[in-house]
Amino acid sequence: MLSFRESQEIINRELSGIQTTNEPRELYDPIAYVIGTGGKRLRPVLVLMSCEMFSGDYRDALMPALGIELFHNFTLLHDDIMDEAEIRRNRPTVHHKWNRNVAILSGDAMSIISHRYISACDHAVLKPVLEMFSKTALQVCEGQQYDMNFEKQEHISTKEYLKMIELKTAVLIAASMGIGALTGKASAHQVEQAYQFGKNIGLAFQIRDDYLDVYGDPGVFGKMIGQDILANKKTYLLTRSLELARGGLRKELLQWLSAGDTDPDEKINAIRNIYRELDIEKLTASAMDEYYRNAVLHIDRLDIPEDKKMEIRKMADKIPERSN
C-alpha cells in the first residue's frame, strides 16, 4: 500500500509529464503554469490510496486522479477571477499575470482536459466514474455560487455555511475517495464508505482552515493570522458566533462587521475577544473532531485487511494537529 508521500511523488511526476506545449501558447501556457504551482495534491493522492485499499494497484486510478487534480486547479483558476485574487500560493494568479480572457479560456480548456483524464479509466468502471465526477463537479459550482451569494448576505446560519463548504470543498474530496474505490473495483457499499470518509475529512479540513486563521501558529500555518476576520469572511467561527451572541456582545459583533476603515489589529483582537466570550475555539475544535471521528468510523467499518486501512488513517490523523 502506497503512503501519502509516495502517492504525492507519483502525482507530481505524472503532472509534470502532462503535455502542455501545444499551440496557441496563450491557451496552454497558463495551464502549465497552474499545474506547476504545486500544492499538497490531496485529492489525487486520495484517489490513488483509495484505489489501493481495494484493488492493490494504483495504476488503475492514475488517469482519474490526474483528472480530479486538473479539475480542482481549474476551479481555483476561475475562482480567482471571480474573487479578483491577485496571488495564489505566492505567485500571481493567471488573470493577473496574463489577462481575464486568457484566464477564462484556459480554465475552460482545463475543465475539458480534466474530463478527458477522468474518461481514460478502465471501460468497466467508466459510467459510474463519470457519473460521480460530473455530479460532483456540478456541486462544486453550486458551492462556489453559494459562497459568492453569502458575501452579500448579512446573516448565514451555521447549517447554511456547512452546506456551502460541503458543496464547495468536501464533495470533491469525497469523490476522490469514491472514484478511487470505483477504479479499485470496490463494492457499492465500500464505495459509499470511502465517499463518506472523504466528505467528513473534507468538512474537518475546511473547519480546520477556519480555525487556523484565528488560532494557528503564523510561522507554521504559512499565512497571516486574522485574514478571514478582516474580510468578514463567513467561517464556521463567525456563523456560530452570530448564532450564539446575545445582547451587548451581539451588538459589538455586528458593529465590527459593518465597520468601515478600522485598525486591522484592533479588529482582529476585538473579534478574538468575542470568540473567547462565546467559547468558539472549543466549539470549533469539537466540531472538527466530530467530523474527524465520523470519517474514521467509515474506514473502521470497511471489510478489508487492517494494514490497508492504516495508511488512510495515518493521513486522517493529521487533522487533529492544529498547529499547521
Add this chain to the structure above:
Amino acid sequence: MLSFRESQEIINRELSGIQTTNEPRELYDPIAYVIGTGGKRLRPVLVLMSCEMFSGDYRDALMPALGIELFHNFTLLHDDIMDEAEIRRNRPTVHHKWNRNVAILSGDAMSIISHRYISACDHAVLKPVLEMFSKTALQVCEGQQYDMNFEKQEHISTKEYLKMIELKTAVLIAASMGIGALTGKASAHQVEQAYQFGKNIGLAFQIRDDYLDVYGDPGVFGKMIGQDILANKKTYLLTRSLELARGGLRKELLQWLSAGDTDPDEKINAIRNIYRELDIEKLTASAMDEYYRNAVLHIDRLDIPEDKKMEIRKMADKIPERSN
C-alpha cells in the same frame, strides 16, 4: 429518415424539458435563459440526422445531440464575456443581464452538464464518442484563442484565417456528424466521411456568414450589413483582400483599417469598392462553393441507401442560397 425540421422540433422539445430549476438560482437561471434563447439547432440536428443515416433510430443519438448543443451554447456564453458583447439573438447576454461572475460560473456548470449528456450514450460507443467530443471541445477553445489573438495582429493570411474558423466553428459541426455516425454504429470509414462532410459544411457556412455581412439582403439576413467591415473583423473577404491588394489599392485598404473615427457608411462603401476592384465577391462565392462541393462528395461516397443521403444533401443545398 427525419427531416431537418422534424429533427429541430425534437431537439427543441427535449431542450425545453431539461431540468434547470435547481438551486442556487443564480447558477441555473442563466442556463435556462441561454437554452431558451433559441437558434437553428444546427449541430444537434446534424447529430440526429447523421445517426439516422446509419442506424435508423435517432434516439440512440439524442443525449449526445443535446450535449453538443449545450456545449455550443456554453461557448457562446463565455465568448460573449470575452468579446464584451451585450446582445445575442436580440436579448441581453448573460454577463450583461446578471453579471460577469454569474456568467463565468453558469458557463462552467453548462460545460459540465454538456459532458454529462454526451456521456449518456450507449456504453458500446461511449469511449470513441467521448474522445471525439473532448478533442473537438479543446479545438474550439484553441479557435477562440486564435480569434482573440488575430484581433491584435495586423496581417492574417487566408490560410491562418481558415485554420482559425476550422477550429472555432467547423470542427464542432464535423464532430456533430461524426458523433451522430458513431451512435448510429457506423464503420470507421463512414464516421470519417460524415466528419469530413461536417467540416466542409462548417467552413462553407462560416465563409457564407462573412459573405452575407457584405452582400446579404438586410431584410432576409436579419443583421445590419457591414458590421464586420466597421469592426475590422478578420474575415475571408478581408484576409483575401490583404493578400491581393497592391499599390494604391493596398494603401487605401490599410488606411481604412487604421482610421479612427470615420463615417460608417463611407467606410462600408469604400471597403466594398476595394472588394469590387479585387473581385472578392466572386472569389468568396467560389471558395464557399468548393467547400460545399467537397462536403457533398463525402456523402456521395457513402455506401448507404440513396434515400438516406437525400435529407442530408437537402440541408447542404441551402448553402448556395446566398440571400439569407
